[in-house]
Amino acid sequence: MSDEAEFPSRYAPVDVDLRNPILAAMLAWLWPGAGHLYQRRFGKGALFMVCVLTTYFFGLTIAEGHVVFVRLKQPHPHYSFLGQIGVGLPAMPAVAQKVAKDMGWGPLFGGVMAPPSGKVSIDQHDELASWHEKLGFAFELGVLFTTIAGLLNVLAIFDAYAGPVFTVPGAQPGHQASPSSD
Amino acid sequence: MFDPLFAALPMEEINRLWYALPLVVTISLVYGATRHELPGPIIEHALRFGLWIITFMAIIFVVLWLVTWGL
Numbered sequence: 001m002s003d004e005a006e007f008p009s010r011y012a013p014v015d016v017d018l019r020n021p022i023l024a025a026m027l028a029w030l031w032p033g034a035g036h037l038y039q040r041r042f043g044k045g046a047l048f049m050v051c052v053l054t055t056y057f058f059g060l061t062i063a064e065g066h067v068v069f070v071r072l073k074q075p076h077p078h079y080s081f082l083g084q085i086g087v088g089l090p091a092m093p094a095v096a097q098k099v100a101k102d103m104g105w106g107p108l109f110g111g112v113m114a115p116p117s118g119k120v121s122i123d124q125h126d127e128l129a130s131w132h133e134k135l136g137f138a139f140e141l142g143v144l145f146t147t148i149a150g151l152l153n154v155l156a157i158f159d160a161y162a163g164p165v166f167t168v169p170g171a172q173p174g175h176q177a178s179p180s181s182d
Numbered sequence: 183m184f185d186p187l188f189a190a191l192p193m194e195e196i197n198r199l200w201y202a203l204p205l206v207v208t209i210s211l212v213y214g215a216t217r218h219e220l221p222g223p224i225i226e227h228a229l230r231f232g233l234w235i236i237t238f239m240a241i242i243f244v245v246l247w248l249v250t251w252g253l
Contacts, residue, residue, distance in 0.1 A: 014219040042216050049226075051208040058204070134228060141201055152212045159216045167217045169230070 013166040016041070021161045030088040031154045032056075035092035035160030042161075048156040052149050055124035056087050059145025065112035067142035068130045077124050080143050085155075086150030206235050 019039050020022060023133055028035025033049030036042070060068060068091055071078045084091050094113040100106070107114035116127040209229075214227035 010220075011218070011223055016219055041219075043221060044219070044224075047211060047215055051212050055205070127193050137198065147204070147207065152209065155216045156213055164215070164219050165217055166219075167227075169226075 011166070011168045016163040018161070018163055025157050025161035027152070029086070031090075032149075032156060033089060035157070039160065044159070048153070049158075052087060052153045052156065053090065053143050055152065056084075056149035058091055059142040059147075059149065062138045062145070063131075063135055063142025064138075065134065067139060068094045068113045068146050069115040070094050071115045072119070076120055076128060080147045083147035083150040086153045087146075088153070091150065096127075158168045203238065206232050208233065 012110065017039065024035035024039050027038050028048075031049075032052035033045040033047075036045030036048060039045075068081065068084050069078055072080055072081070081091070084094075091113075093109055094115075097108055097114040101106050101115055101117075116131070118127055120126045120128050123154070135142070138141070210228040210232035211224070213231055214224045218224045219225050
């Protein structure tokens with residue numbers, strides 16, 4: 001049975017010109033939506049850009065810039081950064097802050113995305129603890145929003161690299177429609 | 183009218199649930215956009231997926247509410 005007969009026409013796969021998929025994926029990581037704009041998929045580019053960046057910057061703002069930072073060592077490793085890095089350039093100041101700290105320089109950009117200063121320990125009131133104390137629920141919310149934004153952009157990166165995974169409502173799970181060869 | 187479900191929760195906790203709404207919208211739209219190329223199917227997919235997320239969250243909410251009953 002052909003795809004056209006099997007699926008409603010509105011859900012039929014659409015030919016997508018991915019141009020250079022690797023370059024598009026890299027652009028999509030660097031700036032959410034940029035890979036799709038490069039592929040001239042302007043609607044989806046705008047959609048990814050607005051959704052991902054709004055979510056990311058909302059989370060960053062509500063937590064006063066303290067929820068995106070690089071700290072992967074014990075105690076209290078900030079593993080959320082592995083998700084947050086998915087938004088690309090908007091998370092890069094955190095890497096610059098980490099380098100600045102390791103080099104012994106002061107925090108850059110007014111301390112936004114800087115890792116907690118001083119020693120972080122389990123049994124002492126360090127700067128990380130003071131952020132939690134000051135921000136409370138906003139800190140958790142900021143981590144959630146910024147991490148989800150990064151993970152959503154991973155989906156967008158895959159879409160820029162390989163195009164959409166066409167699915168049809170009611171179709172059997174795992175059944176993926178493929179563009180016809182004609 | 184007395185509502186035993188929400189009477190057990192402080193109003194501050196209930197208001198926090200509103201933060202889930204923008205997340206559901208963005209996740210649904212982005213997920214829908216990775217499954218389709220045209221705006222119509224993207225929106226339809228996002229609506230179905232958003233409804234599924236809210237239903238799932240509601241089920242989890244009720245399960246947690248029941249297992250913590252009386253704590």
